[in-house]
Amino acid sequence: MKARAHLFISGRVQGVYYRGFTAETAESLGLTGWVRNLPDRRVEAVFEGEREAIETAIRKCYEGPPASRVTDINVTWEEKAEDFPDFSVRY
Secondary structure, three states: OEEEEEEEEEEEOOOOOHHHHHHHHHHHOOOEEEEEEOOOOOEEEEEEEEHHHHHHHHHHHHHOOOOOEEEEEEEEEEOOOOOOOOEEEEO
């Protein structure tokens, strides 16, 4: 079943290759969407695709790359609104 999840990730998630890790994870699972850093030091991401793949991506986001330390992920499931062509890192 197609789904969309909007994530706000807190912790030590900037300057530790977290966006790249998230993009690689999404691409490996066939997900589309985007990821970006926020001014308040959190990372924001949107995943679209099969719900099971999104749930796997969220679990991997809790792990993050080796230098990261995730303290919280706020996940909101939304109506699928866009058809992203791929997964991108936004700046």
